[in-house]
Amino acid sequence: MAELAQIGVTGLAVMGRNLARNFAHHGYRVAVHNRTQARTDSLLADHGDEGDFVGSSSLEEFVQSLERPRRIIIMVKAGAGTDAVIEELIPLLESGDIVIDAGNAHFPDTVRREKLLAEHDLHFVGMGVSGGEEGALKGPSIMPGGPAESYESLGPMLEEISAHVDGVPCCTYIGPDGAGHFVKMVHNGIEYADMQLIAEAYDLLGRGLGADAAEIAGIFRTWNEGDLESFLIEITAEVLAHTDDRTGKPFVDIILDQAEQKGTGRWTVQNALDLGVPITGIAEATFARALSGSVPQREAAREALPADAEEWVIEDRDAFIEDVRLALYASKVVAYSQGFDQIAAASRENDWNIDRGAMARIWRGGCIIRARFLNRITEAYERDPELPLLLADPYFTEAVGNGLAAWRRIVAGAARAGVPTPAFSSSLAYYDGIRAQRLPAALIQAQRDFFGAHTYRRVDDEGAFHVEWSLDRSETSEGRPAGKKEDTGMAQAEKAGPAQ
């Protein structure tokens, strides 16, 4: 009988194919399978000589080609595709086998699937993978959740094929049930914010300076040598420098300006609403994609709405570029700070015990949001693992503080000139909101009490209060006049004075 494979990958589109090759490059014998046979054939034809692959033409053959307990990675289209594969796999597996969903699953689905597989005495690991096509091949950032004991068997292999920064693998156990996919979801939410902020910076530079794509590419290239160094800034410079073969125009100028999404950003915002965590930068980035795709509304607005905007007169081009850079950096810190808040809130709510410093550490390499400043975030959580707000870490307080005046100039200038900067401006509003001594939320509480008797709390007393708005406007607390003690027998006795 042929030697059995140590790991299997089913789903051989861009991600699965490259993940399988990555395992093979590390010396593993890898079983490979895809619903449509042609993908398996092309992987074996194009890359079969790169390592030890075992191809299969059916899921049954694939399962039989694996050593036990089996380790099977599903890398298919998230949602119904994953459920279809799991349903087909269950009757073929045996007690103790491990099924790993490495797609972008929504974490409640992961929780449901883990329960289903546990009923069959199978382990299920929901695992986030980031890094796109190239990361999957050369070393992604890996976020595995699920039963801790599964990580004992899987961890060493995953850590080996993950990216490494300073010799440290960009893979760690995240937490039970849906924790791995939850963290990948927030990673993608931050990715949305980061991309939107970069897009706003590009727009500001283009409209403010009248610079073309090639010129802006140069600015991004320079930025990538400093604090902003990151994969997304690097690829932005490359994209902006690219010319369309057909027209000879800058490539970015021939792309329809309607951003699409597969769902992870939307889930991040929906979950933040459930948790009550303000992730305004991520939300604005997600809505900006929705706005760009609101075609009939945009057409109607383009015709009807006047700009009444001022011309943005930029006297010092270098100073303007530096202002945009500082505003971008500050807004980016806000997006990460908000994302880490969301992870902390979900971790508390679900008892996942997620280590935020470890998350920053495994995002330093391999993933789409990898950036130099993730080292700083890692250090911030090492200094204080319970840090209530990333922005309040001394390093970030200073870094953002240094760019504050520039940030305000950019947001104010953009508003006056009619340049939309939803992520820049909402991040600045968040910064000012979270640091405010007093917020107008007090008035909202009064309004709620006025129309719905929803009560309010006072700055100078404990308890919930209500004003009888439609009666005499006296204040009550728990149905009694406020500020007065309950009229107990003791109180009446006190009123009556000492006994004679």
Ligand SMILES: NC(=O)C1=CN([C@@H]2O[C@H](COP(=O)(O)OP(=O)(O)OC[C@H]3O[C@@H](n4cnc5c(N)ncnc54)[C@H](OP(=O)(O)O)[C@@H]3O)[C@@H](O)[C@H]2O)C=CC1
């Ligand atoms: N692309 C990226 O950059 C990243 C993707 N991901 C996630 O990784 C997963 C794979 O992504 P990607 O490689 O882009 O591929 P796609 O998301 O485009 O999915 C295509 C793969 O899913 C398979 N598939 C779809 N439906 C079914 C089904 N009902 N039963 C069996 N197989 C099915 C396809 O098989 P067939 O060939 O037969 O059609 C094919 O192998 C997704 O969950 C994605 O969200 C995660 C990180 C980055």
Ligand SMILES: O=C(CO)[C@H](O)[C@H](O)COP(=O)(O)O
């Ligand atoms: O997970 C990813 C990167 O980390 C995928 O590329 C994902 O598809 C990106 O999200 P969207 O398609 O919604 O932009």
